[in-house]
Amino acid sequence: xxxxxxxxLPWLLLSPYIxxxxxxxxxxIIFSLVLTFNRWNIISPMEYIGLSNYSRIxxxxxxxxxxxxxLVFLSIxxxxxxxxxxxxxxxxxxxxxxxxFFRGAFFLPVIVSGVVVSILWQQLLGFNxxxxxxxxxxxxxxxxxxxxxxxxxxxxxxxxxTWKNVGLYIVLFLVGLQTVPKAYYEAADIEGATKWQKxxxxxLPMINPxxxxxxxxxxxxxxxxxxxxxxxxxxxxxxxTLSAVLYIYKQAFFYYHMGYAATLGLFFAMIILFVIVxxxxxxxx
Amino acid sequence: MYIKLxxxxxxxxxICIFTSSCNRNKNKNNELLFWSxxxxxxxxxAQGMIEAWNATNSPHIRFQPVPEGQSSEEIILAAxxxxxxxxxxxxxxxxxxxxxxxxxxxxxxxxxxGFLEFMYARCDSSVMDEIRSADGHTxxxxxxxxxxxxxxxxxYYDELGVVDYPRTYSEYLSLAEKFKEDxxxxxxxxxxxxxxxxxxxxxxxxxxxIPLYYAASGGAPLIKNNKAAFNNExxxxxxxxxxxxxxxxxxxxxxxxxxxxxxxxxxxxTKWTGPWDVPYILKYKPDLNFNVHPMPVPxxxxxxxxxxxxxKSIVIFKYSSDPQKAWNFLQxxxxxxNDFKFFSLSQQFPRRKDLLTDxxxxxxxxxxxxxxxxxxxAKYSRGISDTPYMKEIxxxxxxxxxxxxxxxKKEPRQAIKDAAQAVDLLYLNxxxx
Numbered sequence: 001x002x003x004x005x006x007x008x009l010p011w012l013l014l015s016p017y018i019x020x021x022x023x024x025x026x027x028x029i030i031f032s033l034v035l036t037f038n039r040w041n042i043i044s045p046m047e048y049i050g051l052s053n054y055s056r057i058x059x060x061x062x063x064x065x066x067x068x069x070x071l072v073f074l075s076i077x078x079x080x081x082x083x084x085x086x087x088x089x090x091x092x093x094x095x096x097x098x099x100x101f102f103r104g105a106f107f108l109p110v111i112v113s114g115v116v117v118s119i120l121w122q123q124l125l126g127f128n129x130x131x132x133x134x135x136x137x138x139x140x141x142x143x144x145x146x147x148x149x150x151x152x153x154x155x156x157x158x159x160x161x162t163w164k165n166v167g168l169y170i171v172l173f174l175v176g177l178q179t180v181p182k183a184y185y186e187a188a189d190i191e192g193a194t195k196w197q198k199x200x201x202x203x204l205p206m207i208n209p210x211x212x213x214x215x216x217x218x219x220x221x222x223x224x225x226x227x228x229x230x231x232x233x234x235x236x237x238x239x240x241t242l243s244a245v246l247y248i249y250k251q252a253f254f255y256y257h258m259g260y261a262a263t264l265g266l267f268f269a270m271i272i273l274f275v276i277v278x279x280x281x282x283x284x285x
Numbered sequence: 286m287y288i289k290l291x292x293x294x295x296x297x298x299x300i301c302i303f304t305s306s307c308n309r310n311k312n313k314n315n316e317l318l319f320w321s322x323x324x325x326x327x328x329x330x331a332q333g334m335i336e337a338w339n340a341t342n343s344p345h346i347r348f349q350p351v352p353e354g355q356s357s358e359e360i361i362l363a364a365x366x367x368x369x370x371x372x373x374x375x376x377x378x379x380x381x382x383x384x385x386x387x388x389x390x391x392x393x394x395x396x397x398x399g400f401l402e403f404m405y406a407r408c409d410s411s412v413m414d415e416i417r418s419a420d421g422h423t424x425x426x427x428x429x430x431x432x433x434x435x436x437x438x439x440x441y442y443d444e445l446g447v448v449d450y451p452r453t454y455s456e457y458l459s460l461a462e463k464f465k466e467d468x469x470x471x472x473x474x475x476x477x478x479x480x481x482x483x484x485x486x487x488x489x490x491x492x493x494x495i496p497l498y499y500a501a502s503g504g505a506p507l508i509k510n511n512k513a514a515f516n517n518e519x520x521x522x523x524x525x526x527x528x529x530x531x532x533x534x535x536x537x538x539x540x541x542x543x544x545x546x547x548x549x550x551x552x553x554x555t556k557w558t559g560p561w562d563v564p565y566i567l568k569y570k571p572d573l574n575f576n577v578h579p580m581p582v583p584x585x586x587x588x589x590x591x592x593x594x595x596x597k598s599i600v601i602f603k604y605s606s607d608p609q610k611a612w613n614f615l616q617x618x619x620x621x622x623n624d625f626k627f628f629s630l631s632q633q634f635p636r637r638k639d640l641l642t643d644x645x646x647x648x649x650x651x652x653x654x655x656x657x658x659x660x661x662x663a664k665y666s667r668g669i670s671d672t673p674y675m676k677e678i679x680x681x682x683x684x685x686x687x688x689x690x691x692x693x694k695k696e697p698r699q700a701i702k703d704a705a706q707a708v709d710l711l712y713l714n715x716x717x718x
Contacts, residue, residue: 041384041388042362042365042366043362043365043366043385043388043390044387044388044389056714126539127537127538127539128473128475128537128539137471137472137473143473145538147539148538148539150692233484234484234485234486235485236483236484236485236687237483237687237691237692238687238688238692238694239485239684254487254676254680255676255677255680256362256384
């Protein structure tokens with residue numbers, strides 16, 4: 001093999017990744033950065049408008065509302081998801097009957113299409129004919145406007161998203177729980193520790209890296225909230241379920257404000273980065 | 286060996302590029318490409334008409350329904366970006382034309398030989414004024430309309446003792462009060478007088494606010510001289526009327542899309558819709574006794590009830606190899622005979638001024654009295670103001686609509702004023718950029 005071939009071979013072997021990176025990662029990022037300084041509706045030529053897109057964000061009441069809604073969603077979704085996932089993982093880590101079945105059953109919603117799950121829950125949460133409200137009225141309680149009451153709509157979506165995603169985090173916590181050395185529990189038993197003390201002082205500290213990973217993953221997943229409000233509420237009622245990604249999508253693909261949507265996307269990515277850095281600082285303590 | 290491999294890759298890439306450029310060459314054999322909508326009746330009509338044309342005329346027309354996608358609008362946009370548009374597209378929403386026209390994607394049709402003479406013979410001058418773009422050119426052929434009016438369950442109206450249809454808001458609301466019912470006794474209304482979409486999706490206003498606004502204002506425009514023109518008493522009355530419908534539970538706030546059709550199955554008595562629902566009902570519930578009447582108007586309104594026309598247009602894209610020949614074909618496509626064939630097949634109304642006078646149409650309407658009511662309304666149907674920002678404008682109106690009409694968080698006068706200010710601000714921002 002001559003020296004020229006030796007030089008080409010590594011590049012050739014790397015070329016699938018390099019081509020993929022250049023076409024699907026580098027180019028979109030650079031192009032979207034360029035877009036932030038332009039007005040572009042896809043079919044007209046781009047028009048340079050300087051920093052107008054950035055200054056527009058500051059006055060965009062609806063965008064900030066969408067960011068606030070996303071934070072509301074996260075504040076319900078993340079704690080709920082972690083508590084439910086740890087609880088179920090702890091139960092599924094015990095020697096219970098039909099354990100493989102339950103492990104599979106809890107994971108099932110994760111692999112079902114988000115659109116299908118959203119349509120299903122839309123019917124469950126229906127005001128007039130939904131099963132939840134029928135159950136409430138059958139026991140003499142009033143109906144709840146799960147998706148039509150601005151105070152209830154986002155919590156409803158958060159609960160539904162938790163149901164959809166919790167299976168994945170159960171698996172992660174199960175892996176974490178199985179890495180805790182049994183000797184720790186045996187030592188604690190000798191010392192007379194209660195179940196709660198063992199969970200609080202052994203299990204939780206030992207699965208801290210898993211908790212960190214779950215918080216980061218569910219934060220990023222939560223920030224990208226889109227399918228559920230898109231299908232179930234369209235962002236309503238009164239914009240209470242308008243998530244930031246849904247708003248960016250509307251700007252890009254309803255109104256063709258590609259430059260502004262790219263700016264919103266960049267800005268939103270910075271917000272996510274900021275939140276993740278803060279989380280890392282606190283959780284890793 | 287590696288050099289050979291690289292040469293092979295380059296060769297394959299060359300073949301791909303060559304093949305794709307061949308695919309783009311839609312003008313082989315000097316054919317013109319025609320896209321229709323995916324509606325079965327429209328496909329049947331266009332196929333038949335084009336076959337007849339190709340038998341005796343040139344250039345030949347190649348027919349294709351608009352390719353499948355999430356929406357035809359998305360497909361058209363992608364085609365414009367990729368420069369793979371058809372020569373002719375027959376089904377563009379009138380409100381979308383300005384978007385493409387202002388991006389120089391369409392042929393100004395008034396520059397084609399014989400266009401204006403033909404169109405003024407076919408349409409009222411008011412229609413021609415309505416479709417003229419801001420730059421003074423005309424980029425669309427007003428092809429068909431579907432007036433939005435009230436479809437009602439005749440049996441329910443008979444039960445309520447309705448002799449004449451409810452013309453005014455008071456009459457409509459009074460029937461709604463009599464009709465709403467809690468059938469299962471659980472304390473919640475489960476039979477409503479009507480239903481219309483409550484979501485803030487911009488295009489949903491075409492089926493509630495806009496037809497009611499046209500009815501209340503005698504067809505006044507929403508936008509005039511790049512300013513909101515709807516900050517008036519008519520719009521306030523429409524918002525007040527709509528709000529009353531939700532406040533008193535005459536209409537449900539919940540979307541009824543996830544269940545069986547509420548009109549077909551008797552959960553509602555009226556529906557604001559277009560003539561496309563007539564064949565749908567006849568297909569799925571042929572025994573349903575239904576009819577249509579105009580949109581209700583404010584109590585003090587004395588004129589004719591106008592409505593929104595849901596107009597669709599034909600356009601010629603700028604990538605057309607021969608726009609003049611495309612127009613020559615379209616003159617045949619729009620002949621009286623072809624318009625009638627299209628009408629009788631699809632039950633959609635050609636946008637022509639002799640709809641109520643030409644014997645072909647008159648005789649057909651005599652045999653189809655339901656359609657005759659739509660046809661009467663066709664004369665008083667309006668499109669939408671030509672502006673490339675119509676989506677944003679309707680989205681702004683929708684925000685106020687939801688706050689005021691659906692959730693009662695704002696007074697109608699304030700909501701209309703805020704919507705108008707938001708629209709004015711939109712134009713101001715656009716002019717400053």
